[in-house]
Amino acid sequence: MRITVVGAGYVGLTTAVCFAHLGHEVLLVEKIPLKVDMLRRGEVPIYEPGMEEMLRENLKAGRLGVTSSLEEGIQFSDVIFICVGTPQSEDGSADLSQVEEVARETAKLMTSYKLLVEKSTVPVNTHKLIKRTVERYLKKKDVPYDVASNPEFLREGSAIRDFLYPDRIVIGVESERARKIFEELYAGFNCPIIYTDPATAELIKHASNSFLAMKISYINMVADLCEKVGADIKLVADGMGFDKRIGREFLNAGLGWGGSCFPKDVRAFIKMAEDNGVDFGLLREVEKINRRRIERFMEKVRSSLWSLKGKKLAVWGLSFKPNTDDIREAVSTKLVPLLLKEGARLVLYDPKAMENFRRVFPEGDDLKYAPDPYTAVEGASALLILTEWEEFQHVDLLRVKELMELPIVVDGRNIYEPSVMKQLGFEYHCMGRGVKEPPA
Numbered sequence: 001m002r003i004t005v006v007g008a009g010y011v012g013l014t015t016a017v018c019f020a021h022l023g024h025e026v027l028l029v030e031k032i033p034l035k036v037d038m039l040r041r042g043e044v045p046i047y048e049p050g051m052e053e054m055l056r057e058n059l060k061a062g063r064l065g066v067t068s069s070l071e072e073g074i075q076f077s078d079v080i081f082i083c084v085g086t087p088q089s090e091d092g093s094a095d096l097s098q099v100e101e102v103a104r105e106t107a108k109l110m111t112s113y114k115l116l117v118e119k120s121t122v123p124v125n126t127h128k129l130i131k132r133t134v135e136r137y138l139k140k141k142d143v144p145y146d147v148a149s150n151p152e153f154l155r156e157g158s159a160i161r162d163f164l165y166p167d168r169i170v171i172g173v174e175s176e177r178a179r180k181i182f183e184e185l186y187a188g189f190n191c192p193i194i195y196t197d198p199a200t201a202e203l204i205k206h207a208s209n210s211f212l213a214m215k216i217s218y219i220n221m222v223a224d225l226c227e228k229v230g231a232d233i234k235l236v237a238d239g240m241g242f243d244k245r246i247g248r249e250f251l252n253a254g255l256g257w258g259g260s261c262f263p264k265d266v267r268a269f270i271k272m273a274e275d276n277g278v279d280f281g282l283l284r285e286v287e288k289i290n291r292r293r294i295e296r297f298m299e300k301v302r303s304s305l306w307s308l309k310g311k312k313l314a315v316w317g318l319s320f321k322p323n324t325d326d327i328r329e330a331v332s333t334k335l336v337p338l339l340l341k342e343g344a345r346l347v348l349y350d351p352k353a354m355e356n357f358r359r360v361f362p363e364g365d366d367l368k369y370a371p372d373p374y375t376a377v378e379g380a381s382a383l384l385i386l387t388e389w390e391e392f393q394h395v396d397l398l399r400v401k402e403l404m405e406l407p408i409v410v411d412g413r414n415i416y417e418p419s420v421m422k423q424l425g426f427e428y429h430c431m432g433r434g435v436k437e438p439p440a
């Protein structure tokens, strides 16, 4: 089948590359010329494991093209996936201007049937706004079209796997013609495919994201309690997670949730509920708990070091989670300014996100970037861990200890075993876990 994908961000690029991989003919439309040039050369503007290889393979096979012309995209196929950004507006709601623009420009160019698919995360009933826009801008009023919702659930860092092997596919359609197109498109997928109305599909996406954020905030509160009573949050999460109704995923306590999705989507869901007369106080609390994680971590840093003034601190991990170079709403972007404000001198290291971070936080007298984790800890009074990159599991901790001025580690992601760290001679602070003394 021929498919047009508009927007070459995490979602659009993954959608385009994966559909091409599955044998469809895909044209990817991106409005930033620099991105178009890079993609045509087989270069990926973001770090996403496996993406570059798959992009090159599909460009070479001629199944995937990249253009900056929406007109070309509209002429290319009948199925237009809208994958543009829906960032947060000042009042917390989703800014739908990019979606509106695509709907408007598509309508102006449409001369035959099109299926417009919302893949971006949008508030409930956005499909109605798209329809209204299309009606307004259609040059010939009798051109048939459908608008459908097919929300995307992929995670950054595992985007390709999540797209190709999803837990479920959700499709909100209003016509048999649109449904048939989706049936053909997703024919090879071996997972539940839920056909519903567009409003329900739009809500499934938001309800899922907010639920996951709630799960993390919940476990973070339990982690605080664990610290007070001497229990171990990892074991509590394991014990809860074996219950199939709960599940172990998204029960990792620590610095809380960030990224380009949860913060803006939880906010948008609260606003959406409020606009519809529903007070979602529960989610406001979920946000509040998440904001407090930063302060909880700072308390640990302060109490382990007394004053931060003039102290050299190493920071490992800047991306909002491992396997991505994305620093949008990453805890690092909030913690680094706080640490600098309290007088600390920082040396930062991240396997992939340093370039992005440096653009926002340029190097200065008190802020340096290290080429590897060992250089970062040289002479440091403490090591702070903000992201659980796999690489940190494999460092030589004895070498780390030797390089540091003081062997203090404040781990915001619980990546090491407290008892092992103690044996190695570290003063190890983590989130919700104490060092268990061996039984007498």
Ligand SMILES: NC(=O)c1ccc[n+]([C@@H]2O[C@H](COP(=O)([O-])OP(=O)(O)OC[C@H]3O[C@@H](n4cnc5c(N)ncnc54)[C@H](O)[C@@H]3O)[C@@H](O)[C@H]2O)c1
Binding pocket: 006, 007, 008, 009, 010, 011, 012, 029, 030, 031, 032, 035, 070, 083, 084, 085, 086, 098, 101, 102, 119, 120, 121, 122, 152, 153, 154, 155, 156, 260, 261
């Ligand atoms: N990032 C994720 O992991 C993820 C996962 C699921 C859903 N989502 C949702 O999907 C949507 C896209 O997210 P993203 O992270 O890919 O966004 P992004 O900001 O990384 O990418 C959006 C891209 O669309 C392009 N664009 C905007 N208007 C355009 C137009 N008129 N024509 C062509 N290109 C245009 C932008 O230049 C940009 O490259 C959002 O609604 C997001 O909430 C994101």
Ligand SMILES: O=c1ccn([C@@H]2O[C@H](COP(=O)(O)OP(=O)(O)O[C@H]3O[C@H](CO)[C@@H](O)[C@H](O)[C@H]3O)[C@@H](O)[C@H]2O)c(=O)[nH]1
Binding pocket: 121, 152, 153, 154, 155, 156, 157, 209, 212, 216, 249, 250, 251, 252, 253, 254, 255, 256, 257, 258, 259, 260, 261, 262, 265, 320, 321
């Ligand atoms: O047990 C956990 C799991 C995650 N996180 C944090 O939660 C945030 C989000 O993580 P994750 O969900 O893995 O990343 P995203 O790529 O933002 O993906 C989320 O947001 C996407 C955009 O809507 C959805 O498509 C995905 O299903 C949803 O998981 C990150 O800061 C993680 O560090 C935790 O603190 N503890």
